Amino acid sequence: MTQKGHLAFLLPLASCAGAQTPLAPAGDQAAGQYSLLLLMLWVCGILYMLVLGFLAMGLWRLRRGAPAGNEPTLETPSDAVLGKTLWIWAAIIVVGLLLLAGASFLLERRLAAAEAREALLVRVSGHQWWWRIAYRDPRNGSWIETANELHLPVGTTARIELGSADVIHSFWVPNVAGKMDVIPGRANAIDVTPRRIGWFRGQCAEFCGLQHAKMAFDVKVETPAQFAGWLALQARPAPAPEDAAALRGMEIVTRGACAMCHSVRGTSARGRPGPDLTHVASRRMIAAGTLAMNRGNLQGWIAQPQALKPGTLMLPVTLEPRDANAVAQYLGQLK
Amino acid sequence: MAEPMERHWLQMPCRHILLACMLFSMPTLPACSRESRSLGPGQPQTPPSGFADPRITYFEDNLYQTAQGGRYFSWYGCAACHGTEARGERDLIAVQLRHSPSFVDVYASIAHHRGVSFGHDGMIPTEQLWQLAAYVRSLRALKREQRRRQDLDQAGEPQAMSWSGTVR
Numbered sequence: 022m023t024q025k026g027h028l029a030f031l032l033p034l035a036s037c038a039g040a041q042t043p044l045a046p047a048g049d050q051a052a053g054q055y056s057l058l059l060l061m062l063w064v065c066g067i068l069y070m071l072v073l074g075f076l077a078m079g080l081w082r083l084r085r086g087a088p089a090g091n092e093p094t095l096e097t098p099s100d101a102v103l104g105k106t107l108w109i110w111a112a113i114i115v116v117g118l119l120l121l122a123g124a125s126f127l128l129e130r131r132l133a134a135a136e137a138r139e140a141l142l143v144r145v146s147g148h149q150w151w152w153r154i155a156y157r158d159p160r161n162g163s164w165i166e167t168a169n170e171l172h173l174p175v176g177t178t179a180r181i182e183l184g185s186a187d188v189i190h191s192f193w194v195p196n197v198a199g200k201m202d203v204i205p206g207r208a209n210a211i212d213v214t215p216r217r218i219g220w221f222r223g224q225c226a227e228f229c230g231l232q233h234a235k236m237a238f239d240v241k242v243e244t245p246a247q248f249a250g251w252l253a254l255q256a257r258p259a260p261a262p263e264d265a266a267a268l269r270g271m272e273i274v275t276r277g278a279c280a281m282c283h284s285v286r287g288t289s290a291r292g293r294p295g296p297d298l299t300h301v302a303s304r305r306m307i308a309a310g311t312l313a314m315n316r317g318n319l320q321g322w323i324a325q326p327q328a329l330k331p332g333t334l335m336l337p338v339t340l341e342p343r344d345a346n347a348v349a350q351y352l353g354q355l356k
Numbered sequence: 357m358a359e360p361m362e363r364h365w366l367q368m369p370c371r372h373i374l375l376a377c378m379l380f381s382m383p384t385l386p387a388c389s390r391e392s393r394s395l396g397p398g399q400p401q402t403p404p405s406g407f408a409d410p411r412i413t414y415f416e417d418n419l420y421q422t423a424q425g426g427r428y429f430s431w432y433g434c435a436a437c438h439g440t441e442a443r444g445e446r447d448l449i450a451v452q453l454r455h456s457p458s459f460v461d462v463y464a465s466i467a468h469h470r471g472v473s474f475g476h477d478g479m480i481p482t483e484q485l486w487q488l489a490a491y492v493r494s495l496r497a498l499k500r501e502q503r504r505r506q507d508l509d510q511a512g513e514p515q516a517m518s519w520s521g522t523v524r
Contacts, residue, residue, distance in 0.1 A: 146522050184522025186512040205512055208524040231395070278479050281432060281516075293514035294431040331395035334427070336481040339401065 040222040047217035048197035053128050060124050064117045135212035141179040147190030147203040150232035151309040165256045168296035169238045170304045173215050174248035183209040191227035194240050215242040231332035237310025258287025259299045270351025278338045302355045320349035393420040399483040404460050412459045415490040425491025428484050433516025452496050463489040
């Protein structure tokens with residue numbers, strides 16, 4: 022095999038580490054599923070090795086040469102021990118399967134038991150191709166909306182209610198939670214108890230159309246104090262523009278095409294079809310994990326979203342360069 | 357003993373059924389091209405130049421473009437006045453059957469819409485205007501049941517400034 026071939030073989034191993042892998046669990050649910058995965062690996066691995074071992078033994082005995090005319094038949098096994106060992110073999114298989122079924126049953130029970138510890142309610146709705154995320158404010162029960170970035174307090178169990186506005190999606194944050202389908206007309210929910218602070222990556226795991234691959238979201242697990250601060254910030258209306266260019270940008274955003282689909286709380290932009298932009302600049306990525314959040318990407322995305330994410334339901338809005346600059350300036354201040 | 361020759365599939369006992377299936381599915385193949393979509397930045401940036409604008413035929417014949425128009429129709433809250441239950445001048449099917457406006461007329465009436473709620477001048481990007489016009493034109497050939505089916509499909513979608521959440 023060439024060196025390139027070796028590299029290609031190693032490529033799948035890249036998924037074993039990092040922000041999007043089930044092999045580095047950072048939450049109770051993910052850890053439970055990881056241990057089940059390890060158990061399956063051991064049970065299946067041991068049985069596989071046994072099968073290969075017996076096969077090798079059989080081949081070796083055959084090579085040593087059985088005398089001609091004395092070939093074993095199915096009716097009369099040449100090996101008298103074989104009849105008994107087959108029974109033992111069947112018992113090993115049954116024990117292995119029972120072990121897996123039992124462990125799976127116990128894990129399901131544990132996942133369901135998290136319901137009693139739910140302390141936070143989050144609604145995540147799948148749209149082609151982004152995530153609408155709404156938190157229920159524990160203080161007054163109102164809903165605080167954001168998009169494409171899920172913040173979770175460490176050590177707290179959050180109930181995530183899943184819904185879809187259009188087609189079937191799937192909510193998947195392998196490091197923290199398992200996977201749950203997001204199905205139109207069906208109320209699915211998943212409990213998440215993160216245990217490790219950090220940034221993780223979530224991804225739609227059910228093919229949902231052209232930009233399925235670019236339907237990702239960031240998950241930030243933080244301390245309860247940091248989370249409370251973040252949630253309080255998200256609940257606030259948008260900050261006022263800081264300079265003349267941003268003021269012009271605000272006028273264009275609130276009176277032009279942007280407001281048809283986007284909301285900026287505290288202004289007259291109240292469109293609901295697209296992501297809420299009230300604190301868009303506080304997010305790490307734009308366009309559902311497509312681009313890093315910075316001024317250049319923001320302006321490029323507004324100018325020509327179809328070039329960056331072909332098929333996206335956001336369409337280019339023709340703006341004079343000065344106005345495009347003003348819009349990006351304004352949105353960049355929405356922290 | 358020699359193995360019997362493998363039979364050609366046309367000699368198999370179920371060949372009639374196979375042939376019938378193929379014959380019946382053939383007419384559906386041209387339908388694939390009606391869904392073909394052109395993506396990327398090269399989308400229309402200007403309104404139709406006239407009745408003979410070749411883009412009109414493309415948008416009207418393309419199911420993807422008309423379906424997208426239907427989606428924006430509900431996103432922009434058009435259905436609030438022009439939905440399935442609309443009557444009189446708001447009933448877009450009846451109006452079109454009465455006056456038979458051209459694509460250019462329909463496009464202009466959406467682009468310069470003066471509704472009770474809000475006007476549209478410059479509010480809707482050009483490509484969406486093309487899709488919306490194609491969708492409104494396609495309504496003429498749509499049965500009421502089909503339209504209701506469309507409404508059901510989009511029941512979970514946001515409508516302008518209101519969204520009651522996903523269908524659960």
